[in-house]
Amino acid sequence: MADDTVEARAICASDALPEGGKGVRFALRPEADEEKGFAVRFDGAVCAFVNRCPHLGTELDWQPGEFFEEAGLYLVCSTHGALFEPASGFCVSGPCHGATLxxxxxxERNGQVFILSDAS
Incomplete structure (x- = not known):
């Protein structure tokens, strides 16, 4: 639960993230659109990461919001096919093996998904 030292910003409705399906992209800071994050649902939980592969810094999704590989078990980098565990962001296969998103x-509360950041 958020407290006075944590800021929460809504990024989408909970039902916008189907299990193992399309994810939601968002700006990490509302005033600066250059760095993106993404959220997906896996094993019932919402997981979110910076949309940047540790190998070359490219965005993961091959089409906006398409982060999962065909079976829906791993996140996949569209550039080199690296596979990441959705819950942890750990790379299990590919050129950045052992690195982490x-x-x-x-x-997630009241039907909304929030990103949390420390208040400055």
């Missing part, structure tokens, strides 16, 4: 703290 940068996580983003999220909270």
């Amino acid at each position: 940068d996580p983003i703290r999220v909270e």
